[in-house]
Amino acid sequence: MKAIRVALPLALEPLSYLPPLGEGPRLGARVVVPFRKEVRVGLVVGEEETPHGHALRHAIGYLDEGPFLDPLGVERLLAAARFLFAPLGQVVADFLPFIEAPLCHRVRLVPGARPEALEAPLLEKLRDWTPAEALAPELLDALREGGVLEERVAEALPRRPRLLPVRPPDAGIGPKAAEALRVLWQLGEAESQADLARRAGTGSGVVRTLIERGYVRVEEVPAVPELPEPHPRRLAPLPPPEPPSRIQGGRFRERLAALKGLMQQGPLLVLFPEGSMIERAWPYLPEALPFYGKLPALLRRRLWQTRGKSVLGSAQALFFPGPFFRVVVAEAASDAHKLASGTRAFLPALVEALGMEPLYLEAAPSAHALYFAEGRGRPLFFAPPRVRGQAVPKAKSRGLLAGRTRALVQQALERGRQVLVLAARKGYASRLHCASCGYQPECPNCALPLRYYKEKRGGELVCHQCGHRQPAPPVCPRCQSELIEAKGPGLDWLAESLRRSFPETPVGRLSGGLEDLPEPLRQGAPGILVATTRVLRKNPLKNLALIALPWVEGFLPESDFHAPERFFAMLWQLRDLVPGKNPYFVLEAYHPDHPAIEGFLKGDLLGFPESELAMRKALSYPPFSRMVKLEVSHREESTAREAAGRLFEALAARAQEGELLGPAPAPIPRIKGRYLWHLIVKSEDPERLFELLKDLPPPRPARLKLDPDPVGFTGLLD
DNA sequence: AGCACGCCGACT
DNA sequence: GTCGGCGTGCTC
Numbered sequence: 001m002k003a004i005r006v007a008l009p010l011a012l013e014p015l016s017y018l019p020p021l022g023e024g025p026r027l028g029a030r031v032v033v034p035f036r037k038e039v040r041v042g043l044v045v046g047e048e049e050t051p052h053g054h055a056l057r058h059a060i061g062y063l064d065e066g067p068f069l070d071p072l073g074v075e076r077l078l079a080a081a082r083f084l085f086a087p088l089g090q091v092v093a094d095f096l097p098f099i100e101a102p103l104c105h106r107v108r109l110v111p112g113a114r115p116e117a118l119e120a121p122l123l124e125k126l127r128d129w130t131p132a133e134a135l136a137p138e139l140l141d142a143l144r145e146g147g148v149l150e151e152r153v154a155e156a157l158p159r160r161p162r163l164l165p166v167r168p169p170d171a172g173i174g175p176k177a178a179e180a181l182r183v184l185w186q187l188g189e190a191e192s193q194a195d196l197a198r199r200a201g202t203g204s205g206v207v208r209t210l211i212e213r214g215y216v217r218v219e220e221v222p223a224v225p226e227l228p229e230p231h232p233r234r235l236a237p238l239p240p241p242e243p244p245s246r247i248q249g250g251r252f253r254e255r256l257a258a259l260k261g262l263m264q265q266g267p268l269l270v271l272f273p274e275g276s277m278i279e280r281a282w283p284y285l286p287e288a289l290p291f292y293g294k295l296p297a298l299l300r301r302r303l304w305q306t307r308g309k310s311v312l313g314s315a316q317a318l319f320f321p322g323p324f325f326r327v328v329v330a331e332a333a334s335d336a337h338k339l340a341s342g343t344r345a346f347l348p349a350l351v352e353a354l355g356m357e358p359l360y361l362e363a364a365p366s367a368h369a370l371y372f373a374e375g376r377g378r379p380l381f382f383a384p385p386r387v388r389g390q391a392v393p394k395a396k397s398r399g400l401l402a403g404r405t406r407a408l409v410q411q412a413l414e415r416g417r418q419v420l421v422l423a424a425r426k427g428y429a430s431r432l433h434c435a436s437c438g439y440q441p442e443c444p445n446c447a448l449p450l451r452y453y454k455e456k457r458g459g460e461l462v463c464h465q466c467g468h469r470q471p472a473p474p475v476c477p478r479c480q481s482e483l484i485e486a487k488g489p490g491l492d493w494l495a496e497s498l499r500r501s502f503p504e505t506p507v508g509r510l511s512g513g514l515e516d517l518p519e520p521l522r523q524g525a526p527g528i529l530v531a532t533t534r535v536l537r538k539n540p541l542k543n544l545a546l547i548a549l550p551w552v553e554g555f556l557p558e559s560d561f562h563a564p565e566r567f568f569a570m571l572w573q574l575r576d577l578v579p580g581k582n583p584y585f586v587l588e589a590y591h592p593d594h595p596a597i598e599g600f601l602k603g604d605l606l607g608f609p610e611s612e613l614a615m616r617k618a619l620s621y622p623p624f625s626r627m628v629k630l631e632v633s634h635r636e637e638s639t640a641r642e643a644a645g646r647l648f649e650a651l652a653a654r655a656q657e658g659e660l661l662g663p664a665p666a667p668i669p670r671i672k673g674r675y676l677w678h679l680i681v682k683s684e685d686p687e688r689l690f691e692l693l694k695d696l697p698p699p700r701p702a703r704l705k706l707d708p709d710p711v712g713f714t715g716l717l718d
Numbered sequence: 719a720g721c722a723c724g725c726c727g728a729c730t
Numbered sequence: 731g732t733c734g735g736c737g738t739g740c741t742c
Contacts, residue, residue, distance in 0.1 A: 008719095009719095010719050010720080011719050011720095012719075036720085036721075087719095089719085090719085093719080342719085
């Protein structure tokens, strides 16, 4: 007898079940299984021979006739779990959360069964098919284990009521009801009582009367969500002479035109870092399907059945059943490709590891694309758009904005144009600092300076890591000095300063979670918008003339070796923010000769990414090697340190020179009350990494977390 | 992951 | 004496 291996969307390896009664294995199908006294939806990822170490339970039923995930998809799922050092279920939870559906689950007793645990009324009821919700889960499970239960499952479709007219108006009803009924006859149907009442301009009581007296019938119909209509925009396809290895440079529309040309040769799977980019691209490519987390899960399951169309998707589309002509990774330098949930991977690296040989589509080349696309065909390279701007050296002692910057802002406003000031931080300031004794308020749970929000209730300190809040002290709590001051200008501080400098001008603010946009700014009137990088997703400025970055280093934290190329890519995306506008840039930096700044201002797209790649080669950083970060954490500092030490010993016994780095306290040594220590395992050969990390002893009592594509770790390397 | 179990310290 | 925090083990 065959058993099936079922991956549930939980951080677990697949579990074994017997196939549903009377069925065989169906690889790739969704299956409903009993799991801890309840039922869950999983994915069949393999089969095996029984007997097994312990008694297996039967799966309850399949949700799909054919495979939900094709055999290639299943194979890639397994490969992904291996690449990510994650349990297979974790990968299912992260990439395929929409396999879980509301269920229509009915049960009845096997004819003739008379289990003693059941009281007479229930026994009687269960002779016929009964909704499973009518029984307590424990009881259901006991009956299931007793072998006296038959079960049927199917995906439940949400239903909505539909109102249909039955009889024409007659003398039996009043004038208002007659009018409402006439409206319904005219419409043919209505969505609900309230809907009909609204359309007929009556109260809903009138409608209820119509139903009660049998003039109107209510029935339930399946409510199927539909894709909203795109508002198509004209875009002439640009057929590339041959499928290129990367499409870079130029304007957003030029890159999309090349994509459209490719789409005419065959369906593409395009993986974007964020939903907002999908929403921006779709109108130009309405022949493709969008597929991302914002769409209802039911709609995603329906779209999943589509074949032969191009897909504009997020990471959730990674396993979309093909075949596709090409797979495309958009904006590989974006940190939004870093998956936030359990698996924590960098999507472009995963796509490469799965052997999908993607085509890269980027405003500015990323080191990653330069490395991986090498030798796969000629790049399609658009001329970079012309860049205007200057770098301004930032003096430590000076104010928030250089005089130069203020003068340029003034000029732009005088010409009736709009200004974007890009803030590196949200809130008022990155920290408070006592000029007298050097004290800085830190989060009590995390080893991090608290962010300062000035506007909130007379000043508030907030931890961006754990959410801790406390009032801001008016004087230094350590030395009582009044010299406690803000450092590291954030969005609110910049806005405050600009409002003082330009009192007549509307100043708006935009960040994740804050949208304060004066109406004139929306209308295109002269004004200033202070924004975080959020503006790349949603830009309200139509009349943009100047982009100022008053603190470039705020975008370049040293612990993150991806930061410079991300910053470089961001500059090019800012350059392309408003179609048809060529804004002037002022870049204020302590190091205005930073190669990313110089390359950008010279209009050189390739030089900086190439130098980044050379630097990574010299340091043997990714993509020239693979690194896995091991994070050991515990509430007690010494316990965490000792556990990290033991883990190091265990690894050192296997590792060779240069393969193991650490242990070192994490760049943020304490988060949410837990002390964190990092180790890095590094190798040019992914198989070697797998060997090193196989069957690691758990560092009890500390917790271990693996990050398959670490970003911040420099502290370990010096 | 989520849940039960068992251990130890803190209090009505 | 019991409540509840946390560490540990298990899920077919």
